[in-house]
Amino acid sequence: MYNKENYLKIIDQVIDKGPFYDNxxxxxxxxxxxxxxxxxxxxxxxxxxxxxxxxxxxxYSRNMYIKGSTEFEHHRKTYGEHKDFxxxxxxxxxxxxxxxxxEWADLFTNAGAQYVIPVAEHHDGFQMYKSEIxxxxxxxxxxxxxxxxxxxxxxxxxxxxxxxSSHRVEHWFFMGHGREFESDITNEEKExxxxxxxxEEKNHHDLFSEPxxxxxxxxxxxxxxxxxxxxxxxxxxxxxxxxxxxxxxxxLKKFAAYYYNRAKEWGLDGVVINYKxxxxxxxxxxxxxxRGQFADIKPxxxxxxxxxxxxxxxxxxxxxxxxAKDIICDLVDIVSKNGRLLLNVGPxxxxxxxxxxxxxxxxxGEWLKVNGEAIYxxxxxxxxxxxxxxxxxxxxxxxxxxxxxxxxxxxxxxxCYLYATVLNYPxxxxxxxxxxxxxxxxLLPKFHGIVKDVSxxxxxxxIEWKRTKTGLQIxxxxxxxxxxxxxxxxxx
Numbered sequence: 001m002y003n004k005e006n007y008l009k010i011i012d013q014v015i016d017k018g019p020f021y022d023n024x025x026x027x028x029x030x031x032x033x034x035x036x037x038x039x040x041x042x043x044x045x046x047x048x049x050x051x052x053x054x055x056x057x058x059x060y061s062r063n064m065y066i067k068g069s070t071e072f073e074h075h076r077k078t079y080g081e082h083k084d085f086x087x088x089x090x091x092x093x094x095x096x097x098x099x100x101x102x103e104w105a106d107l108f109t110n111a112g113a114q115y116v117i118p119v120a121e122h123h124d125g126f127q128m129y130k131s132e133i134x135x136x137x138x139x140x141x142x143x144x145x146x147x148x149x150x151x152x153x154x155x156x157x158x159x160x161x162x163x164x165s166s167h168r169v170e171h172w173f174f175m176g177h178g179r180e181f182e183s184d185i186t187n188e189e190k191e192x193x194x195x196x197x198x199x200e201e202k203n204h205h206d207l208f209s210e211p212x213x214x215x216x217x218x219x220x221x222x223x224x225x226x227x228x229x230x231x232x233x234x235x236x237x238x239x240x241x242x243x244x245x246x247x248x249x250x251x252l253k254k255f256a257a258y259y260y261n262r263a264k265e266w267g268l269d270g271v272v273i274n275y276k277x278x279x280x281x282x283x284x285x286x287x288x289x290x291r292g293q294f295a296d297i298k299p300x301x302x303x304x305x306x307x308x309x310x311x312x313x314x315x316x317x318x319x320x321x322x323x324a325k326d327i328i329c330d331l332v333d334i335v336s337k338n339g340r341l342l343l344n345v346g347p348x349x350x351x352x353x354x355x356x357x358x359x360x361x362x363x364x365g366e367w368l369k370v371n372g373e374a375i376y377x378x379x380x381x382x383x384x385x386x387x388x389x390x391x392x393x394x395x396x397x398x399x400x401x402x403x404x405x406x407x408x409x410x411x412x413x414x415x416c417y418l419y420a421t422v423l424n425y426p427x428x429x430x431x432x433x434x435x436x437x438x439x440x441x442x443l444l445p446k447f448h449g450i451v452k453d454v455s456x457x458x459x460x461x462x463i464e465w466k467r468t469k470t471g472l473q474i475x476x477x478x479x480x481x482x483x484x485x486x487x488x489x490x491x492x
Contacts, residue, residue: 001132015258040331042117042340046122047118061123065180091142096145099351108155115155115161115235118147118151118164121168131224148164173204174198207244274286292304308360312346336410371421388407425481431476455487459478
């Protein structure tokens, strides 16, 4: 039977054994595993109780309790007063009757994904796995299935790395507005209650905001995260924002030491923590940028997480979907700068994946089948690319479509092959790679190697090419594509 105090003792015992201890100096010895350096494309999954209303976005559980919000008015009109029908009343409606872990895994495999991170627990506090800590989980309620367990097994069987994400920490304040009026949250006050603690924060972006999460809540957060590690042995643990709050720092160190030590104990080939906002000390885990990317190449490994829809991470009836071409361009740009792309899909409440999500994934997969060698396991070149289009740096910058030109090129390298991906292939078939121009020997560190051969992935055509002082000039006659085209250059 679950006992929090006993679990906390186990956590301390694992940390005491090392080799990682709960301080930044020790955790600074962490090394990103080789498999994570090689993977470039992953799938994120937002599926939970918030998928039932199909309205707004995955923050429905919070916004429905904020007076004056669109979700508040929609909820009253559709389901009635909050005291009579609250968020927890969606749980019986969350049945997942069409959920099939193998079908999901097959789709993600065909999309070319190398790792998958389902949301294990979102801000709403509903666990998507069999848990000993809380009865509010998908095994005991709703679908009555160990969703994360089934998915983890299906992914591993197909050679994909299994991950899990925790958004639990935001639950501290997420339902707080429900205490401002008569609702089903009003009397939920003790640990174990679904809405507990529902403590409204006034400024979520303040690292020292008050009321400060209590020791009781922080210990609960820690054991929930460690339970995911122990039950599913994820290769990646992803954390959403707010773990950067000052109160979390001792618990983040404990979790990282526990996770890294468990991985050593179990003989795993390395594990990864994704984080935002400098929550972890630089070098102790992997940086993630939400809905954005870096403008230039980085010497450290990083990740972008974004979604197939611009407006929501979960399924809604009004999702504004991106184009597969635009996502592929982002993938190419991110990989050229030492990043990898985690792309989110949002299944419906019944467990089916919307046709729009499927079509986007399969379109990406078809492109990767032809051009994957320029992505998978590819390294960064001396420059990430060339061309006039500038990338807006930072999070939440993916709402506006990028318009690439035929001069926008991105580079990756593997062995003796340099890959130049043309993000918008020209109608006339003429490409000039300025970075590979003939150079005076004194102009270091420009490219001075030998170009031995040039080809285009996916097209059977003898390529006309020559190297001049203005660039490596390439002429094709049959290459036509509405998606990025990869030029494969053998160098010596």
